[in-house]
Amino acid sequence: MADVAGLPLAPDAAAAGFDAGRLDDMAAWMANMAATGQVAGASTLLMRRGQVVDFRTFGKARLGDAAPLAADTLFRIYSMTKPVTAVAMMILFEEGRWRLDDPITKFLPEFDGQKVFSGLDADGGLQVEDAARPPTLRELMSHTAGLGYGLFDNHPVETAYRERAVMTATSLEDLARRAAGVPLMFQPGTDWFYSVAAGLQGLVVERLSGQSFGAFLQSRIFEPLGMADTGFQTRPDNAHRLAGIYADDGRGGLEPATHIFNVPIHDAAAPPPFEDGGGGLVSSATDYARFAQMILNRGELDGVRILAPETVELMATNAIPEAVLARTNPLRLLPFSPAFGFGLGFSIVRDPEALGVCEGRGTLSWGGGGGTWFWIDPTHDIVAVGMIQRIADPVSDVFRKTARTFVYRALTHPER
Numbered sequence: 001m002a003d004v005a006g007l008p009l010a011p012d013a014a015a016a017g018f019d020a021g022r023l024d025d026m027a028a029w030m031a032n033m034a035a036t037g038q039v040a041g042a043s044t045l046l047m048r049r050g051q052v053v054d055f056r057t058f059g060k061a062r063l064g065d066a067a068p069l070a071a072d073t074l075f076r077i078y079s080m081t082k083p084v085t086a087v088a089m090m091i092l093f094e095e096g097r098w099r100l101d102d103p104i105t106k107f108l109p110e111f112d113g114q115k116v117f118s119g120l121d122a123d124g125g126l127q128v129e130d131a132a133r134p135p136t137l138r139e140l141m142s143h144t145a146g147l148g149y150g151l152f153d154n155h156p157v158e159t160a161y162r163e164r165a166v167m168t169a170t171s172l173e174d175l176a177r178r179a180a181g182v183p184l185m186f187q188p189g190t191d192w193f194y195s196v197a198a199g200l201q202g203l204v205v206e207r208l209s210g211q212s213f214g215a216f217l218q219s220r221i222f223e224p225l226g227m228a229d230t231g232f233q234t235r236p237d238n239a240h241r242l243a244g245i246y247a248d249d250g251r252g253g254l255e256p257a258t259h260i261f262n263v264p265i266h267d268a269a270a271p272p273p274f275e276d277g278g279g280g281l282v283s284s285a286t287d288y289a290r291f292a293q294m295i296l297n298r299g300e301l302d303g304v305r306i307l308a309p310e311t312v313e314l315m316a317t318n319a320i321p322e323a324v325l326a327r328t329n330p331l332r333l334l335p336f337s338p339a340f341g342f343g344l345g346f347s348i349v350r351d352p353e354a355l356g357v358c359e360g361r362g363t364l365s366w367g368g369g370g371g372t373w374f375w376i377d378p379t380h381d382i383v384a385v386g387m388i389q390r391i392a393d394p395v396s397d398v399f400r401k402t403a404r405t406f407v408y409r410a411l412t413h414p415e416r
Contacts, residue, residue, distance in 0.1 A: 006226055007047065011228055014411075017411060017413030018053055019412050022409055023046070027054075029406065033058075038255065039059060039246070042058045042069070042386065044403060047383040047384070069243065071285070075243050076242075080367065081198070085202055085293075086141060086198070087307065088217055088277070090222065098137055099137070103135070107137075111135075112134075116128060124161040126157075131184060131188065132187050143194055145195065146185045148185055148192075148193065149161060149196055150262070160183075164182060166178040167263045168263065169274060170274065172275070176203055192329075199279070213277060214275045220306075222287075223231075224304045225301055228286050233270060234281050245260075246390055251322060279368070284387075285386075288387075314344065319344060320336060320341050324336070334347060337355075339351035339355045359380075360378065362378045372387050373400040375404070
């Protein structure tokens with residue numbers, strides 16, 4: 001086999017600068033996690049210098065099914081949709097359709113006059129103040145706009161999002177109306193909070209392009225990159241390849257998941273209520289590796305250019321104000337600091353030595369609520385994609401951290 005889904009194969013691990021035995025150690029760990037029921041199955045794909053170095057599958061796609069998890073198994077990638085949405089936005093940015101410091105109200109008038117949370121009154125109601133200004137699209141893309149999500153229960157604004165059932169909206173327009181009916185969590189640009197921002201970006205893409213969000217992704221990203229199995233639902237010919245989705249059963253095992261956080265899990269074979277740029281895509285390990293390799297190649301794959309190199313560099317530049325990075329906030333999903341930031345769609349390793357990690361400077365990454373992960377390391381010319389289907393919890397987080405440990409432990413020639 002000369003390639004994997006169109007991705008060229010490295011001659012062997014040593015030729016790519018890895019110790020094959022140590023990559024076997026990672027495989028053994030993954031296999032054991034599947035065998036002991038920590039996950040139903042897993043798929044790990046490692047690339048270097050544009051070639052597949054290691055691609056393995058473990059366990060089963062669905063509990064109770066004898067068929068093993070396959071190389072072409074499909075996964076709900078949840079928030080790994082967000083970087084794809086960011087690329088869609090930047091395609092339109094390159095066309096001059098919007099600028100980073102445009103107010104979101106220019107494209108999302110639903111948010112005109114939105115207030116900002118300032119505290120609770122004696123009855124527990126939300127108190128508000130005027131916003132100093134509307135959030136910008138830069139802030140929308142970097143989760144610094146002040147929006148909430150409704151996935152957590154750690155702030156009155158998050159509670160309000162849940163009460164308004166923002167994430168069970170019936171359309172992108174409905175999503176915007178529901179979110180606009182809740183005050184911002186903080187003044188725009190003054191903090192970071194994981195939010196519905198990518199879903200709203202999908203609406204911006206629709207309004208600027210005149211296409212549905214899914215059609216835009218298909219014509220401008222998926223088809224050009226050869227991502228044949230990525231979309232907002234499975235097709236009749238590939239629905240049987242979809243992995244099950246599971247959660248901790250509270251007894252050390254797994255049970256079928258019915259909700260992701262507090263949102264019901266949608267049947268991926270049916271059209272979604274809305275094409276959510278924050279978490280709606282189904283994809284495969286190889287499809288997502290093609291997307292990630294395009295980013296590592298600074299916007300191009302197999303002679304097809306999606307973005308200009310300068311645009312990818314802009315996405316990979318920290319967009320969180322330095323003053324925000326310099327202070328901690330326990331409500332943030334990630335422990336941002338001057339060494340670790342967030343750009344336009346990705347988290348960014350700014351100073352690996354200060355963080356105590358082996359990823360190279362400039363490593364981009366994100367993960368999904370079903371336990372999936374990826375990272376793109378431009379210093380070491382590495383793309384890594386991992387797919388499991390266990391609702392995000394401490395065990396699923398162990399997979400992401402352990403995969404990084406094994407990959408860099410096996411890297412014998414770190415120079416590009």
